[in-house]
Amino acid sequence: MASVTFDEVSKRFGTVTAVDGLSLSVVDGEFMVLLGPSGCGKSTALRMVAGLEQISDGELRIGDRVVNDVAPANRDVSMVFQSYALYPHMTVAKNIESPLLSKPTRVDGEGNGDGAPVARKLNKAERQERIDEAVRMLGLAEFVGRKPGELSGGQRQRVAVARAVVSRPAVYLMDEPLSNLDAKLRAQTRAELIDLHARLRTTIIYVTHDQVEAMTMADRVAIMADGNLQQVGTPREVYDAPANVFVAGFIGTPPMNTAAGAVTGDEVEVGPSRIPAPGSPAGTDVVVGVRPEHLTVSEAGTVRARVHHVEWLGHEAQVTVDLQGDTVDEVTAPLAPGSSPGRWVVRLGSGVAPPGAGDEVRLQVAAGAAHLFDAETGWRLGAEPDPDRSANDPVSVG
Amino acid sequence: MATVRSELAKARGARVSDTSRWREAGLALLFLAPSIVAFVIFFYYPFEQLVLRGLYRNNIAGDNLRYVGAGQYGDVLGGDDFRQGVWHSVQFLIYTVPVGLLMGTVLAVVANRRLRGIKIFQTIFTSTVATSTAVAGFIFLALLNPSIGLIKSPDLLSQPSTAMFGVALVSMWQNLGLSFVIVLAGLQAIPQEVEEASTLDGHGPLRRFFRVTLPLISPVLLFLLVVLVINAFQAFAQIDAVTRPSGGPNGATETVVFKIFENRTPDRLGEGSVMSVGFFVITFLVTMGQFSFLERRVHYGE
Numbered sequence: 012m013a014s015v016t017f018d019e020v021s022k023r024f025g026t027v028t029a030v031d032g033l034s035l036s037v038v039d040g041e042f043m044v045l046l047g048p049s050g051c052g053k054s055t056a057l058r059m060v061a062g063l064e065q066i067s068d069g070e071l072r073i074g075d076r077v078v079n080d081v082a083p084a085n086r087d088v089s090m091v092f093q094s095y096a097l098y099p100h101m102t103v104a105k106n107i108e109s110p111l112l113s114k115p116t117r118v119d120g121e122g123n124g125d126g127a128p129v130a131r132k133l134n135k136a137e138r139q140e141r142i143d144e145a146v147r148m149l150g151l152a153e154f155v156g157r158k159p160g161e162l163s164g165g166q167r168q169r170v171a172v173a174r175a176v177v178s179r180p181a182v183y184l185m186d187e188p189l190s191n192l193d194a195k196l197r198a199q200t201r202a203e204l205i206d207l208h209a210r211l212r213t214t215i216i217y218v219t220h221d222q223v224e225a226m227t228m229a230d231r232v233a234i235m236a237d238g239n240l241q242q243v244g245t246p247r248e249v250y251d252a253p254a255n256v257f258v259a260g261f262i263g264t265p266p267m268n269t270a271a272g273a274v275t276g277d278e279v280e281v282g283p284s285r286i287p288a289p290g291s292p293a294g295t296d297v298v299v300g301v302r303p304e305h306l307t308v309s310e311a312g313t314v315r316a317r318v319h320h321v322e323w324l325g326h327e328a329q330v331t332v333d334l335q336g337d338t339v340d341e342v343t344a345p346l347a348p349g350s351s352p353g354r355w356v357v358r359l360g361s362g363v364a365p366p367g368a369g370d371e372v373r374l375q376v377a378a379g380a381a382h383l384f385d386a387e388t389g390w391r392l393g394a395e396p397d398p399d400r401s402a403n404d405p406v407s408v409g
Numbered sequence: 410m411a412t413v414r415s416e417l418a419k420a421r422g423a424r425v426s427d428t429s430r431w432r433e434a435g436l437a438l439l440f441l442a443p444s445i446v447a448f449v450i451f452f453y454y455p456f457e458q459l460v461l462r463g464l465y466r467n468n469i470a471g472d473n474l475r476y477v478g479a480g481q482y483g484d485v486l487g488g489d490d491f492r493q494g495v496w497h498s499v500q501f502l503i504y505t506v507p508v509g510l511l512m513g514t515v516l517a518v519v520a521n522r523r524l525r526g527i528k529i530f531q532t533i534f535t536s537t538v539a540t541s542t543a544v545a546g547f548i549f550l551a552l553l554n555p556s557i558g559l560i561k562s563p564d565l566l567s568q569p570s571t572a573m574f575g576v577a578l579v580s581m582w583q584n585l586g587l588s589f590v591i592v593l594a595g596l597q598a599i600p601q602e603v604e605e606a607s608t609l610d611g612h613g614p615l616r617r618f619f620r621v622t623l624p625l626i627s628p629v630l631l632f633l634l635v636v637l638v639i640n641a642f643q644a645f646a647q648i649d650a651v652t653r654p655s656g657g658p659n660g661a662t663e664t665v666v667f668k669i670f671e672n673r674t675p676d677r678l679g680e681g682s683v684m685s686v687g688f689f690v691i692t693f694l695v696t697m698g699q700f701s702f703l704e705r706r707v708h709y710g711e
Contacts (some may be wrong), residue, residue: 063605084611096602100624114611174606 012213013074013087013181014039015060020069022055029055031238032069037216042208045218046225047235048261048348053218054186056235060216061090061184073182084114087130089175090184093191095167097159103170104155107145110178111138117179145173148207165196172204176211185217189224201227222262226250234258252382256389259300259382260347267300268355269346270334271386278313279381282336285313288381296386298346303329303358305380308366312373316355321365328365330357332372345389456689462682469676477679485683494665494684495691497573501664502641504577505584509637510630512581513588518618520589521596531593538586542579546650549579553651566651569661576662579647584640588633595629596622631703635696642692645670665691 015037022030030052037043045053058064059071062083071078078086089110097106110116115130118137133141146152149169159167168188175183188204189197205228208215219225225232226246234241234249234257242254253259259267272281277289279299286299306314308330316332334353346352357374359365366372383392463485466477485491520530537545551557553575555564565575599622607621623630645666649655656663656671663671665688672681 061605061609063608083609088609090606090609092602092606094600094602096600096606098603098606098621098624100627109606109612110610112610113613113616 012039014072015043015182015214015216016070016072017056018070018072020056020059020071021067022052022059022064023067028238030059033235033238033240035233035240035243037214040212040214042205042215042217042228042230044225044229044232045216045235046222046232046261047220047241049220051235052238053220053235057184057186057216057218060086060182061088062086087117087181088184089178089180089182090186091168091171091175091188093187095159095171095188095191097167097170097174099159102156102158103151103162103173104142104146106159106170107142107173107177108138110174111141114178116141117181119179141177141179145177148176148210149173164192165200168192168200169203172207176207180213182214182216185215187219188217189219190221197224204228222264226262234261236261252391253300254391256298256300256345256347256384259384260350263302265303265329265356265358266347266350267302267382268306269298269300269350269384270353270355271346272297272299274383279383281314282334284315284334284336286376286381287313287378288383289379291383291392295392297392298384298386298389300347300382300384301355301376301380303356305377306355306357307375307377308357308359308363308372309375310373312375314374314376316372316374318366318368318370318372319354320368323365326361328359328361328363330359330365331355332357332374345384345386459682460686463679463686466679467676481679482683482686485680486687490668491665491684491687493660494663494668497662498642498644498664498666500573501577501580501644502638504574505580505641505644506634506637508581509584509588510633512585513592513633514626514630516585516589517592517596518622521593531589534589535586537583538590540583540586542583542646543650545579545583546647549575549582550651553578566653567658569659572652572658572661576644576648576651579651580641580644583647584637587636591629591633591636592626595626598629599625631699634703635699638695638699639692642666642688642695 017033017035020030020033021028033052033056035043045056047053055064059066060073060078062078062081066079073086073088098109101109111133116133117130118133142155146155149172151166151169151173154162154166154170159170162170168191171188175185185204189200192200201224208228217224217228229246231243231245232249233243236257242249242258244252249258250262253262253267256269259269270281272279272286274280274288274291274293274295274297276293277287277291279286279288279291279297281299286301288299291297315335317335319331319333322329322331332355334355336353355374384390385392463482464476464478465474466481467474516534520527520534540548552559553565555567563571565571565578603621603625604617607617612620642664643666644664648662648664648667652658652662656667665684669681669684669688672678672684
C-alpha cells in the first residue's frame with residue numbers, strides 16, 4: 012500500500028513534450044483513473060511510475076520514496092498491459108508465478124517482532140500458496156495448466172490481473188486493460204475490477220480513453236490533454252463542474268453543448284437567445300455550456316433553435332438543433348472539442364414527443380444548469396488554474 | 410409470393426451438393442496446376458530419372474548402357490567412398506552449424522538495441538549474405554596463407570587433419586549474415602510489452618534471455634538450424650575454391666557433394682546417381698528428424 016505523488020514531472024522525447032509538469036497526488040488505496048484522448052500523455056505518465064520511461068524532470072514518489080532512479084522491479088508495483096503481455100510459452104500457473112521468482116516479495120507480519128511487512132524471496136511452497144490464492148481470486152482454477160494461446164481474451168485478461176496481484180505490490184498500474192475485450196465482457200470485467208479493488212484496497216492507477224470506464228470505476232479521475240493535467244476530481248465533480256471546456260466536452264455522451272456569448276444582467280446572450288445565469292459578472296465575454304439533459308422543449312423557452320435531425324433511441328430521443336442568430340458563425344472562443352459552433356443536442360425523455368426536423372423550437376434551460384467559461388482561456392469562471400501553471404496550460408480545442 | 414419462392418429456390422441451390430463438390434475439386438486443381446506442372450517438370454521427373462539411372466552402368470564413352478539392378482545401390486552406398494564422403498559432410502556440419510546458431514544469436518542479441526547508429530552495425534553484420542562464395546573463399550585463402558596471411562600458422566589448409574576446419578571457417582563467416590538476419594528478425598518480433606513485463610518481473614539479463622527471449626525465438630532457431638544443416642550438406646564451392654588439389658589434401662575435404670561432383674564423368678554416372686539419391690534420402694531424413702524432434706520443444710506464438 013502506498014500513495015503515488017507526481018511533483019512537476021515531465022517527460023520529453025527529443026523536442027516533443029509528452030508530459031508537461033504533471034503534479035498529481037494519488038492517495039493510498041485510491042482508484043485513480045488517468046483519462047484523456049490518445050496522445051495526451053496518460054500512458055507515458057503511467058509508464059514513468061512503472062519505471063519503463065525515464066523521467067526528464069521533476070520528482071516521482073511512491074510512498075515516501077523518490078523512485079526516479081529506482082529499477083522497475085524494485086518499485087513495488089505491478090502492471091497490467093493492454094495486450095496483457097503474457098509469456099506465450101508458459102502455462103497460466105508459470106505466468107502467474109513469474110513475478111515471484113526474481114524479485115523480493117513482500118510478506119506481511121514478519122518484521123522483527125513489530126509485524127511490519129518484510130520483502131524477501133519466497134520458497135516453493137509459499138509461491139504455490141500465492142499462486143493458488145491469485146487463481147482462486149480470479150476464477151482461473153481450470154486453466155492453470157493451459158497456455159495463453161488456448162485462452163479467450165477475457166481469460167487472458169484475468170491471467171494478466173492474477174500475475175499483477177500475486178506479489179501483492181503497493182501499487183497496481185493498468186494500461187487500458189479492457190480495450191481488447193468486446194463490449195459485454197468489458198462491462199463484466201469492469202465490475203470485477205471494481206470488486207477486486209474493494210477487496211484489496213490497494214492503490215490502482217488506471218489509464219483509459221474511455222470515459223465510461225473512468226466514471227464507473229474511479230474514486231477520482233485525472234483528465235489530461237496535450238501532456239497537461241486539466242482537472243482532478245471525483246467522477247461527480249468533473250461531470251457537474253468541469254474545470255474547462257475541454258473537460259466539459261470530453262466527459263459526457265453526448266458532450267456538453269457550448270456557445271460563445273456575452274453576459275448581460277443575469278443572462279448570457281447568444282444571438283437572439285437568452286440563457287439564464289444568475290450572479291455572473293456583467294459585460295464579460297464567455298463560453299456558456301449546457302448539458303443536453305438540462306434542456307427541454309417549451310413555449311416559454313429562451314433559446315431559439317431550429318431542429319436539424321432527431322435520433323430516437325427508445326428510452327430517449329437526441330434532438331440535434333441549430334441555434335438561431337448570426338454570431339455563431341464568427342466564434343473564436345474555445346468551444347468543447349469536437350463540437351460544431353451553433354449546433355446543440357437536446358436529450359428528451361421517452362415520455363415527450365420529439366419535434367420534427369425543420370421545426371422552430373424554443374428550449375428551456377434548467378435553473379442553475381448553465382456553466383460559464385472564460386471566452387479567452389476556456390477555463391471555468393472562478394476556477395482558473397494557478398497563475399504559475401497557466402503559462403503552460405493551453406487548453407486543447409477540438 | 411413469387412419473389413419469395415424464387416429466393417427460396419436460390420437459397421436451396423446454395424446447398425453443397427456432390428456436383429458442386431466436384432466442381433470445387435476441379436477448381437482447386439486448376440489453381441494448383443502451375444505449381445504441380447513446375448514440380449513435375451523440375452523435380453519429380455528428374456528425380457525419377459535419377460533413381461532409374463542408378464540402376465545402370467556404362468562404359469567410359471558413356472554409351473553401352475547396361476542394366477545392373479538394385480545391387481549397384483548396395484555397392485555404392487555401402488562403399489568406403491560414400492561413407493567417407495558422409496563422414497566429411499558430417500564433420501563440416503559439426504564445425505559450421507553450432508557456430509552459426511551461436512554466433513547468429515549472439516550478434517543479433519547484441520545488435521537488437523535501440524541505439525543511435527545501430528543500423529550501421531546491423532548492415533555490417535548482414536553483409537556476408539551478399540558475398541559470393543568465390544569471394545569469401547578468396548578472402549580466406551589470403552587470410553590463411555602461411556606466408557602473407559593474417560592467420561599465418563599453422564597452415565590449416567595443407568594438413569589433412571585441419572583442412573576441413575579451414576574450409577569450415579569460410580562457411581562460418583559466410584553464414585554469419587544469414588544467421589544474424591534471421592535471429593534479429595525473430596528478436597524484433599517479440600512484443601515490446603512482453604519484454605517490459607519481464608523487466609517488471611525483475612528478470613535479470615540472463616534469466617530474461619533463457620526464460621523469455623530464447624523460447625520466443627525458438628521457431629526461428631529451428632528454421633535456422635534446418636537451413637544451416639542443408640547449407641552444410643550442400644557445401645561445395647568453398648571446398649573447391651580454397652583447397653589444392655580440390656577436395657584435398659589427400660581427399661580430406663571431399664564431402665558427399667564433392668564425391669558426387671567427381672562422379673560426373675560419363676562412365677560413372679550410375680554411381681553418381683546412386684550417391685545423389687542416397688544423399689537426398691539422408692538430407693530428407695535429417696530434416697524430418699529435426700522437425701519432429703524439435704517441434705515439440707519449439708513454441709510457435711498463437
